[in-house]
Amino acid sequence: xxxxxxxxxxxxxxxxxxxxxxxxxxxxxxxxxxxxxxxxxxxxxxxxxxxxxxxxxxxxxxxxxxxxxxxxxxxxxxxxxxxxxxxxxxxxxxxxxxxxxxxxxxxxxxxxxxxxxxxxxxxxxxxxxxxxxxxxxxxxxxxxxxxxxxxxxxxxxxxxxxxxxxxxxxxxxxxxxxxxxxxxxxxxxxxxxxxxxxxxxxx
Numbered sequence: 001x002x003x004x005x006x007x008x009x010x011x012x013x014x015x016x017x018x019x020x021x022x023x024x025x026x027x028x029x030x031x032x033x034x035x036x037x038x039x040x041x042x043x044x045x046x047x048x049x050x051x052x053x054x055x056x057x058x059x060x061x062x063x064x065x066x067x068x069x070x071x072x073x074x075x076x077x078x079x080x081x082x083x084x085x086x087x088x089x090x091x092x093x094x095x096x097x098x099x100x101x102x103x104x105x106x107x108x109x110x111x112x113x114x115x116x117x118x119x120x121x122x123x124x125x126x127x128x129x130x131x132x133x134x135x136x137x138x139x140x141x142x143x144x145x146x147x148x149x150x151x152x153x154x155x156x157x158x159x160x161x162x163x164x165x166x167x168x169x170x171x172x173x174x175x176x177x178x179x180x181x182x183x184x185x186x187x188x189x190x191x192x193x194x195x196x197x198x199x200x201x202x203x
Contacts, residue, residue, distance in 0.1 A: 043102035055150035087176030
């Protein structure tokens, strides 16, 4: 007896890596958030770009992770939930300014979650809420929100750093990957590109 044909679960959905934002997209979103006086979202956006953290690690940041008192740190370190490995990241002046403004407005204390949920059942912003926010940002930049996601934010600065430096090891450290192969796959580097890097590396 012939089995009934079942539609694949992912029919009509885009499969594969979520693309990173381009520089012009970053500035379009930043300017929109500044003009809208969206203090929390601007801090969240800038921190997402700089930190290169997975969504689950970003939304669970506490104030003490990135600030001492009212002083926002230039560098921070967190333990990744997925790997239990520490990862460090820098906070640029643009991000520090945005976060400081959010801390001043929100009156958060050191032990508080940096991005509290507006839903009573959750202490901090959920990854699902964060994903919806990212889709909104993509829409404001004139992008297809179904194509971009939270990993777009994680990949954006890592991709820009790689394109400028071709330094895979640096990007691996910044993303907190244990294997270089993971970084190659994550950035979507073409095989020829990877081989070119290898050929230029004399041992």
